[in-house]
Amino acid sequence: MGLGRTRSVGVRGVEGFLVEVESDVASGLPAFTVSGRADAACAQAPDRVRAAAANSQHPIPARRITVNLSPASVLKVGSGFDLAIVVATLVAAREIPTGVVEDVVHIGELGLDGSVRPVRGLVPMVVAAAKAGVRHVVVPVANAREARLVAGVQVHPVARLDELVARYRALAKRRPVLEVPEPDAALVPDRPPPDLADVVGQTEGRLAVEIAAAGAHHLYLVGPPGAGKSMLAERLPGLLPELDDQQAMEVTAISSILGTLTSFDGLCRRPPFVAPHHGASMPAIIGGGSGLVLPGAVTQAHHGVLFLDEAPEFRPGVMQALRQPIESGHVVVARAIGNVRFPCEFQLVLAANPCPCGMGSGKAAACSCSPIQQRRYSGRLSGPILDRIDIQVHVPAPSRAALLGEPGESTEVVRARVEAARGTQRERWSGRPYAVNGRVPGPVLRSEAFRLGSGRTADLDRAVDRGLLSLRGYDRCLRLAWTIADLAGRISPSRDDVGLALSLRHQPALAA
Numbered sequence: 001m002g003l004g005r006t007r008s009v010g011v012r013g014v015e016g017f018l019v020e021v022e023s024d025v026a027s028g029l030p031a032f033t034v035s036g037r038a039d040a041a042c043a044q045a046p047d048r049v050r051a052a053a054a055n056s057q058h059p060i061p062a063r064r065i066t067v068n069l070s071p072a073s074v075l076k077v078g079s080g081f082d083l084a085i086v087v088a089t090l091v092a093a094r095e096i097p098t099g100v101v102e103d104v105v106h107i108g109e110l111g112l113d114g115s116v117r118p119v120r121g122l123v124p125m126v127v128a129a130a131k132a133g134v135r136h137v138v139v140p141v142a143n144a145r146e147a148r149l150v151a152g153v154q155v156h157p158v159a160r161l162d163e164l165v166a167r168y169r170a171l172a173k174r175r176p177v178l179e180v181p182e183p184d185a186a187l188v189p190d191r192p193p194p195d196l197a198d199v200v201g202q203t204e205g206r207l208a209v210e211i212a213a214a215g216a217h218h219l220y221l222v223g224p225p226g227a228g229k230s231m232l233a234e235r236l237p238g239l240l241p242e243l244d245d246q247q248a249m250e251v252t253a254i255s256s257i258l259g260t261l262t263s264f265d266g267l268c269r270r271p272p273f274v275a276p277h278h279g280a281s282m283p284a285i286i287g288g289g290s291g292l293v294l295p296g297a298v299t300q301a302h303h304g305v306l307f308l309d310e311a312p313e314f315r316p317g318v319m320q321a322l323r324q325p326i327e328s329g330h331v332v333v334a335r336a337i338g339n340v341r342f343p344c345e346f347q348l349v350l351a352a353n354p355c356p357c358g359m360g361s362g363k364a365a366a367c368s369c370s371p372i373q374q375r376r377y378s379g380r381l382s383g384p385i386l387d388r389i390d391i392q393v394h395v396p397a398p399s400r401a402a403l404l405g406e407p408g409e410s411t412e413v414v415r416a417r418v419e420a421a422r423g424t425q426r427e428r429w430s431g432r433p434y435a436v437n438g439r440v441p442g443p444v445l446r447s448e449a450f451r452l453g454s455g456r457t458a459d460l461d462r463a464v465d466r467g468l469l470s471l472r473g474y475d476r477c478l479r480l481a482w483t484i485a486d487l488a489g490r491i492s493p494s495r496d497d498v499g500l501a502l503s504l505r506h507q508p509a510l511a512a
């Protein structure tokens with residue numbers, strides 16, 4: 001009978017890729033096969049396509065039908081190619097006029113009743129289509145708002161297959177095309193981030209969070225249960241600047257793949273906050289799963305904050321696996337089908353009790369742990385991870401006086417200082433591959449251009465001489481001192497700034 005062609009989009013990692021869909025309807029024994037590296041769900045498309053087409057009064061002819069998806073080198077995962085496959089096949093069967101669908105991208109799963117069902121990952125898919133110069137994208141009606149987050153492409157929502165066929169027939173005859181009414185998606189309003197003013201007392205903890213936000217330093221909070229470690233960590237994203245266009249698009253694409261987008265008013269502009277449970281599996285943290293490889297917590301926290309509460313309770317393998325993402329800003333998930341790479345530039349916040357019973361600091365008499373238990377607990381966090389963490393502070397249980405005291409500064413006030421400090425850093429490090437103090441390599445800060453002079457680093461030098469501070473520790477203090485100076489609006493760190501930096505990274509009770 002003939003050949004039909006159209007296009008679709010697949011997802012690999014957090015990137016979409018264009019797929020050419022070709023359907024050949026020939027005489028011969030009835031058969032319907034999909035070739036071109038399709039996974040199980042994709043290879044089952046013929047069953048769904050046949051039923052959906054029959055129930056839409058456009059049955060697929062009982063011929064030999066061969067569908068080819070290219071490029072053949074990339075695995076096509078899931079049921080999102082159904083709509084393109086049925087459209088190409090109906091063109092080959094002369095049910096849809098030729099010449100109107102070749103350059104259109106079709107995305108959607110078919111229900112057996114002929115409905116067009118939503119799929120995950122619309123944002124990266126439509127981004128890929130737009131980048132390839134595609135002008136028209138047909139998407140499931142339930143995905144329309146998500147698809148429209150991407151600029152530069154005309155989005156055509158469709159609810160049922162028969163209605164799509166009717167629109168293409170009308171289009172070929174140049175009759176006005178029926179537009180599909182879209183359901184009002186229930187909008188979940190963005191909750192405002194929790195405010196720093198809610199944190200009572202915790203002078204050092206609040207300062208640590210502000211400095212962490214200003215310089216993008218990783219943070220480690222140690223204190224007894226109920227001291228407010230989680231409260232502090234949850235308030236870090238609110239102190240961070242809004243995401244720029246590129247970052248917002250990346251974060252929105254990741255949410256789209258995970259199916260967690262709740263607001264379609266625009267791109268995700270606030271840095272995400274992700275707090276996996278300590279029992280979480282390796283795929284949940286790093287990424288994985290069967291079928292479509294889904295991003296893990298590290299990628300959900302891309303351009304935001306990854307908070308690991310009760311960090312020593314995480315599986316040792318999981319903590320070790322964090323090393324590469326922290327260093328490189330991406331993670332590679334190894335799969336039989338080939339490696340999948342996800343971005344994950346996150347700010348890490350660890351929290352821990354001082355010992356297994358949680359009472360090991362302050363009134364140490366209350367601690368019931370044996371020295372062996374304490375040592376084993378503190379040894380669970382590996383040196384290479386702790387080496388990357390610039391700020392390590394103790395968060396004591398708030399005193400009664402603090403509870404009755406004045407509320408501290410609000411998120412809004414502190415964020416203004418953070419944004420000013422970020423601006424200073426962008427200027428200082430312009431032309432370099434980093435824009436925040438937290439990512440500056442130590443040798444740069446010890447180089448002639450940024451050396452502080454022995455008058456200002458005397459405390460640090462003494463700590464090194466006494467063996468209390470490693471060279472890495474020295475560099476971390478320098479990074480912090482620069483952020484402290486930036487927050488205060490000083491051109492370079494004073495001796496007091498260096499002293500404060502040193503106090504913000506004393507190894508707390510945990511490693512004692």
Ligand SMILES: [Zn+2]
Pocket residue numbers: 355356357358359360367368369
């Ligand atoms: Zn204890």
